[in-house]
Amino acid sequence: MIFRPSHLIAFLVLALPFALAHRIEIDPGEKECYFESLQPQDRMTVTYEVGGSSGGGHLDIDFYVTDPQGKTIHSQHKKPQGSFSLSADQGGKFTYCFSNEMSTYARKVLSFNVHGQLYIGDDEQIAPVEQEVRDLSSGLQLVKDEQAYLVVRERVHRNTCESTNSRVKWWAIVQTVILFGLCAWNVHYLKSWFEVKRVL
Template identity: 30%
Template sequence: MLRFSAFLLLSLVACLVSAIKFDLEALPSSTAFAHRKCLSQHVGDNTMVIVTVKVGEGYNQRVDLEIFDDSESINKYATRRDVGEQGARLAFSTHADASIFVCFTNTLSDGFNPGPNYRRTIDVDYDIGAEALDYSKIAKAEKLEPLEVELRKLEKVVQEIWDEMEYLKRREAKMRDTNESTNERVQWFSIITLLTLVSLGTWQVMYLRRFFKRKRLID
């Protein structure tokens, strides 16, 4: 029963693995980079990530790959030129709590005109955190039983869920503080605007009253 429960929970958290498949049109070198295709996934700091890329067949085309994040330092994790049909498997650990971008460029060879026939199918798989660990090596190194391995996976997944909840909690608190600060500023701005309008209205009434008195239009 415990083994079945562990398997069921692992099935429920399988959404941590992302798989995307799309066609990438080949363009001349002068415009290919400007029309590159990028996929993004937010990943926490110091998290293991494995990106597996499979490229479909295509002639007179070169698919280049670049992986980086959108942190202040813009960390670059991998660059691959001419990813062929053999594909690529890239593993790295993140250096910042940021979004990871996997960008593809399909460059058409010189002398060929772009067309619907010049495109390649890109298949991308993300393995993040617990899904990126090689539990077979861990099991051999620590001599773990299959059930212990499943429990180790569950422990890692639960820890990641907890970290994600803590991250969302911090973001919610930050957004709440920002909203409260904005509301307070709007409130003071409204009060100052109201006082300014009342002051201007009073000044205008007094000025017009003095003006009409000088012209002897009112007593």
């Protein structure tokens, strides 16, 4: 078999794992569900991170995965981030859901990635170069997931710092107003002790 550059380009397009990145908002008492149609031995990984919350709620979410028969095969409760990988043992629609049903007032902002790789049968011959490309592709996807995680963490930390800075600023202003008010009252009160009152 003669290996041509065009073969490598075509293989790169086919070998790269499928990947999806999303950012959603989930209202209190609601849930969002998605599904992936997998064939036996296809692989899928879901990673998620709660990046914000309105109304002062905790940065957590419920996450669960169900198989094509509706049976829950994985669940995590009240976690700020998580990851789940599966290798499908049967074909069909695998559903994964993010639930904010435990919250009554806080909307959650969630970022999640879905990536995986289609299964290639054992009877298909894979050239060493193709296997290296496949390994590099998986490593690249891990780096991209880590970068996405760091971006979300940076956003959460920045929001926390800005919120803390705003609270400190307003508390300092309130303290300054109280201090000037007390000083003015003390001066007025002490001044009244030294006033000469005329007796008619």
